[in-house]
Amino acid sequence: xxxxxxxxxxxxxxxxxxxxxxxxxxxxxxxxxxxxxxxxxxxxxxxxxxxxxxxxxxxxxxxxxxxxxxxxxxxxxxxxxxxxxxxxxxxxxxxxxxxxxxxxxxxxxxxxxxxxxxxxxxxxxxxxxxxxxxxxxxxxxxxxxxxxxxxxxxxxxxxxxxxxxxxxxxxxxxx
Amino acid sequence: xxxxxxxxxxxxxxxxxxxxxxxxxxxxxxxxxxxxxxxxxxxxxxxxxxxxxxxxxxxxxxxxxxxxxxxxxxxxxxxxxxxxxxxxxxxxxxxxxxxxxxxxxxxxxxxxxxxxxxxxxxxxxxxxxxxxxxxxxxxxxxxxxxxxxxxxxxxxxxxxxxxxxxxxxxxxxxxxxxxxxxxxxxxxxxxxxxxxxxxxxxxxxxxxxxxxxxxxxxxxxxxxxxxxxxxxxxxxxxxxxxxxxxxxxxxxxxxxxxxxxxxxxxxxxxxxxxxxxxxxxxxxxxxxxxxxxxxxxxxxxxxxxxxxxxxxxxxxxxxxxxxxxxxxxxxxxxxxxxxxxxxxxxxxxxxxxxxxxxxxxxxxxxxxxxxxxxxxxxxxxxxxxxxxxxxxxxxxxxxxxxxxxxxxxxxxxxxxxxxxxxxxxxxxxxxxxxxxxxxxxxxxxxxxxxxxxxxxxxxxxxxxxxxxxxxxxxxxxxxxxxxxxxxxxxxxxxxxxxxx
Numbered sequence: 001x002x003x004x005x006x007x008x009x010x011x012x013x014x015x016x017x018x019x020x021x022x023x024x025x026x027x028x029x030x031x032x033x034x035x036x037x038x039x040x041x042x043x044x045x046x047x048x049x050x051x052x053x054x055x056x057x058x059x060x061x062x063x064x065x066x067x068x069x070x071x072x073x074x075x076x077x078x079x080x081x082x083x084x085x086x087x088x089x090x091x092x093x094x095x096x097x098x099x100x101x102x103x104x105x106x107x108x109x110x111x112x113x114x115x116x117x118x119x120x121x122x123x124x125x126x127x128x129x130x131x132x133x134x135x136x137x138x139x140x141x142x143x144x145x146x147x148x149x150x151x152x153x154x155x156x157x158x159x160x161x162x163x164x165x166x167x168x169x170x171x172x173x174x175x
Numbered sequence: 176x177x178x179x180x181x182x183x184x185x186x187x188x189x190x191x192x193x194x195x196x197x198x199x200x201x202x203x204x205x206x207x208x209x210x211x212x213x214x215x216x217x218x219x220x221x222x223x224x225x226x227x228x229x230x231x232x233x234x235x236x237x238x239x240x241x242x243x244x245x246x247x248x249x250x251x252x253x254x255x256x257x258x259x260x261x262x263x264x265x266x267x268x269x270x271x272x273x274x275x276x277x278x279x280x281x282x283x284x285x286x287x288x289x290x291x292x293x294x295x296x297x298x299x300x301x302x303x304x305x306x307x308x309x310x311x312x313x314x315x316x317x318x319x320x321x322x323x324x325x326x327x328x329x330x331x332x333x334x335x336x337x338x339x340x341x342x343x344x345x346x347x348x349x350x351x352x353x354x355x356x357x358x359x360x361x362x363x364x365x366x367x368x369x370x371x372x373x374x375x376x377x378x379x380x381x382x383x384x385x386x387x388x389x390x391x392x393x394x395x396x397x398x399x400x401x402x403x404x405x406x407x408x409x410x411x412x413x414x415x416x417x418x419x420x421x422x423x424x425x426x427x428x429x430x431x432x433x434x435x436x437x438x439x440x441x442x443x444x445x446x447x448x449x450x451x452x453x454x455x456x457x458x459x460x461x462x463x464x465x466x467x468x469x470x471x472x473x474x475x476x477x478x479x480x481x482x483x484x485x486x487x488x489x490x491x492x493x494x495x496x497x498x499x500x501x502x503x504x505x506x507x508x509x510x511x512x513x514x515x516x517x518x519x520x521x522x523x524x525x526x527x528x529x530x531x532x533x534x535x536x537x538x539x540x541x542x543x544x545x546x547x548x549x550x551x552x553x554x555x556x557x558x559x560x561x562x563x564x565x566x567x568x569x570x571x572x573x574x575x576x577x578x579x580x581x582x583x584x585x586x587x588x589x590x591x592x593x594x595x596x597x598x599x600x601x602x603x604x605x606x607x608x609x610x611x612x613x614x615x616x617x618x619x620x621x622x623x624x625x626x627x628x629x630x631x632x633x634x635x636x637x638x639x640x641x642x643x644x645x646x647x648x649x650x651x652x653x654x655x656x657x658x659x660x661x662x663x664x665x666x667x668x669x670x671x672x673x674x675x
Binding site: 105106108109111138139140141142143144147148150151153154155157158160161162164165 | 314319
């Protein structure tokens with residue numbers, strides 16, 4: 001019962017945070033909305049016994065990533081939130097209709113749900129301690145863990161390719 | 176030590192090593208001598224050799240599943256699969272990468288000191304593309320997809336002085352991220368419905384379907400639909416194609432062939448692996464949806480290609496139609512895999528070759544490429560004109576060119592399905608009829624390219640192709656013609672390129 005109540009409260013917080021992030025005019029409000037959604041998700045993870053993931057969520061996402069977001073927002077400036085002008089009415093109607101249909105489809109699918117027999121197919125031990133997570137991460141998922149290295153290399157190389165060799169070094173400018 | 180095999184991941188490792196060598200040497204070495212070309216070419220050649228070794232291994236042992244750790248596999252999910260499917264994908268991607276890089280070489284020369292970064296992005300992107308085809312795990316497919324996509328977003332915006340290139344990159348990035356998110360959402364829902372992320376193995380989706388009777392598949396259907404949308408976006412199937420013409424037109428021409436061919440090969444392979452490998456028991460649910468997407472793609476691609484004045488947009492819409500023809504093969508289930516591979520193997524090279532010609536005429540870093548600029552190309556440079564004509568005829572599906580064989584195989588597969596939707600036992604005959612009609616209508620714009628090249632003014636534009644581009648165009652034209660006249664060797668090979 002306590003679990004259901006906690007879930008209900010934080011599910012509402014997460015949804016409210018996500019909606020705030022989308023509709024807020026001021027980017028700082030959006031960032032705060034995202035922050036509260038992330039905190040609410042961390043609580044969900046604890047409810048699911050995923051303690052390490054919950055801590056990671058708070059420390060890395062709510063802590064480091066959000067700080068980075070806020071830095072970027074401050075660098076760009078929060079004074080002119082309407083720099084791109086209002087969106088055409090027709091466009092926003094279409095947006096809401098499509099989003100509504102999508103949401104309704106997911107709710108419909110979910111309510112007709114037949115949910116997995118996780119007793120037969122889930123893992124028996126769901127306690128997300130550091131030890132268990134490490135066993136999964138460096139046992140079952142080692143290759144995935146290593147593949148993300150490739151992803152990060154791509155990101156770094158891509159950044160260099162787009163931003164480096166400017167000015168005198170830039171062949172395009174010289175040409 | 177069966178699990179400690181190196182061969183199943185050797186393709187990725189070879190390309191990753193090649194990329195790291197380029198990156199590390201670029202820090203200290205002279206950037207004016209373009210030594211990174213041979214390194215990248217060698218990497219792709221080695222990767223192709225690895226693909227061949229994998230193919231031999233599969234022929235001898237039948238392939239198998241591979242795990243990340245050495246303990247009892249029952250408790251672990253397999254992460255890598257070696258079968259005819261992944262081995263053929265390895266060979267094909269190595270060839271497409273090699274020819275694509277040849278076709279992009281003018282652009283690499285043009286970007287000057289940023290050449291090593293370009294080459295590294297291409298190498299890593301192809302490693303990611305192969306990862307999508309050689310894993311039973313949906314999360315690994317997603318990581319491979321992201322690796323390739325992020326590299327291609329950057330390639331689309333590589334020419335910093337061009338506004339069109341920047342716009343293309345941003346558009347591709349925003350819409351592509353949405354598609355990736357939808358795919359990931361689908362993976363999560365499928366996990367919720369089946370309790371598994373793996374297609375094969377002890378605890379797998381296939382096992383789940385063979386032991387459980389699915390009474391109310393609500394979440395499962397939603398998950399499958401979202402995964403299909405995510406991948407249909409990547410292969411530019413209608414109605415998820417809107418980004419393609421803008422991105423192809425804005426992106427530097429030299430890179431477009433590589434990007435579009437590479438992502439199509441891998442994303443179609445992923446669709447085949449997930450839906451035919453994993454969800455084959457649900458084919459009654461997804462078959463009709465794929466058929467409708469295929470029909471829409473053929474119609475939208477063909478009719479919008481008719482009215483284009485820019486050859487890059489035209490090729491983009493023709494790509495939408497081709498996505499429809501390939502999806503037509505996939506509605507047939509396992510029988511459709513061979514036709515899909517044949518179509519992909521020939522079409523991907525035609526695309527690379529055609530964009531190589533466009534890159535010569537319009538310039539490797541150009542955004543727009545009006546069709547009118549091709550007027551008189553065949554007179555000014557007969558070699559290029561004839562090669563381009565054979566590529567275009569191949570795409571059009573004229574007999575004795577590879578595109579024709581691909582379409583025949585694909586339509587035959589679709590027509591042989593039993594009890595498709597709507598009810599009846601004539602196969603997906605309506606889809607085949609529609610495909611034939613759009614092929615005939617499509618002739619109009621393909622022949623328009625050829626007639627423009629053989630008539631019209633002597634162009635003042637560049638018509639003398641550089642050596643790498645000539646290699647690329649010749650290779651792709653030879654493939655188009657040879658497999659159009661003698662398709663049986665390739666048909667024999669793709670018959671064995673089946674998922675486990």
